[in-house]
Structure formats: C-alpha cells, structure tokens
Amino acid sequence: MSKTKVAVTLESTLLDELDDLVAAHQFPSRSGAIEAAVSEQLARLARTRLAREVAKLDVQEEKALAEEGMGAELGAWPEY
Numbered sequence: 001m002s003k004t005k006v007a008v009t010l011e012s013t014l015l016d017e018l019d020d021l022v023a024a025h026q027f028p029s030r031s032g033a034i035e036a037a038v039s040e041q042l043a044r045l046a047r048t049r050l051a052r053e054v055a056k057l058d059v060q061e062e063k064a065l066a067e068e069g070m071g072a073e074l075g076a077w078p079e080y
Contacts, residue, residue, distance in 0.1 A: 018030055
C-alpha cells in the first residue's frame with residue numbers, strides 16, 4: 001500500500017510520550033506510532049457504528065413497526 005506524507009501538529013507532552021514509546025521500542029518510529037493510533041481509532045469507530053446508529057432509534061416506534069399486522073397471528077401462537 002502506498003503511503004503519503006502529512007504534517008501533524010501535537011502538544012509537546014503528547015510528543016514526549018510518543019518519543020518515550022519509540023525509545024522503548026514499542027513502535028519503530030513516530031510515523032509508525034501515529035499510523036497505528038489512527039488505524040486503531042478508525043477500526044474502533046467502524047466497530048461501534050452499529051451501536052451508535054441503534055441508539056438513535058425510538059424503541060417504542062421500532063416495537064410498533066415490528067408488531068404491526070401481527071395481531072391475529074399473536075392470538076394463534078401456542079402458549080409455551
């Protein structure tokens with residue numbers, strides 16, 4: 001995959017922490033650490049998108065839609 005160079009501005013304390021991680025060989029470089037962080041955050045956002053969308057739904061409205069037209073069928077279902 002090709003890579004593109006970008007400029008990033010960070011608070012100095014964040015940069016110090018980042019440099020500490022690179023010095024401790026947690027990441028190969030600043031770029032590697034930032035790439036990993038962005039990749040992880042994008043993956044997290046993708047995984048939680050469904051939950052965010054569901055949270056927007058009105059529970060009562062969704063229940064009414066799910067049960068719409070089932071009045072006759074509900075009475076015909078066996079009791080368990």
